[in-house]
């Protein structure tokens with residue numbers, strides 16, 4: 190039976206990415222060696238490293254003055270590297286979920302943290318608005334898409350201080366005005382490639398504003414000067430990311446991708462709003478994520494929750510159980526998720542409604 194992969198991360202990858210990576214693991218460019226076996230300083234891998242940077246710059250339209258890095262440690266290491274390199278006295282954070290809380294926890298090791306607004310009062314089911322970003326903060330940190338709670342900041346914020354974004358789960362889902370950000374980072378395992386790497390888009394002149402001794406591996410300058418090859422990178426993961434970016438470019442780039450993502454998420458939200466069995470967890474349509482669609486059983490049908498999970502699973506739906514902190518269901522519909530799979534899931538929701 191065909192499986193429809195709604196896993197939140199690691200998650201669905203384009204078939205193109207999986208096939209190309211498999212081919213090159215068997216034989217890199219026909220040289221008779223595996224991608225796993227070659228030096229990260231070889232001619233073959235240097236080309237991959239260059240292409241990873243140049244494709245991300247091209248697709249996201251990254252202005253001059255920014256470096257692109259692919260580092261190990263995922264988004265979680267960036268929770269620490271960002272304040273290590275940028276937090277001198279005080280940083281401002283927007284608390285929109287578990288990942289934001291983890292980022293805040295790390296920042297507190299380095300200085301004062303001003304949580305300017307939080308949506309914790311309603312279990313992170315909305316994006317706070319009408320807050321003030323302190324102009325004396327070293328930077329302002331946001332999580333653009335809250336993977337667990339299904340909320341998303343869909344517009345690039347105007348910030349009076351350098352803006353830093355964890356975009357792990359919505360990178361390359363829409364065009365972004367990169368010039369508004371000092372750093373955009375994330376783990377690659379949602380929209381780019383298999384786990385193992387964090388991407389970092391960093392405005393170079395943001396660094397070196399104050400004195401601090403930073404361990405070599407945690408210093409952005411090390412990796413910028415090392416052209417993202419200071420130490421042995423996760424070559425297979427970076428190679429796979431390149432394939433996904435080629436796939437995306439071929440599809441028409443971010444404008445086309447965004448259109449498809451809006452269409453897919455609208456189909457699913459419309460069904461959740463219509464179906465008597467379900468209610469969305471994010472009431473405000475403006476805040477609803479186009480990547481992670483969260484919903485729960487309507488209170489009149491609470492006892493059907495496990496039945497729905499079983500039924501959906503019997504129909505090939507994978508990964509739709511909601512995160513334990515929200516409950517219910519979450520359908521992660523990242524870039525690689527075909528519209529047909531979203532439609533198949535909607536059919537399952539309709540069938541289950543008719544049965545009950």
Ligand SMILES: *Cc1c(COP(=O)(O)O)cnc(C)c1O
Pocket residue numbers: 198262263264265266288332334335336355356357358375376377387
């Ligand atoms: C998945 C995720 C992370 C964690 O990424 P790791 O690479 O596992 O550290 C952080 N932030 C957000 C928004 C995520 O979705």
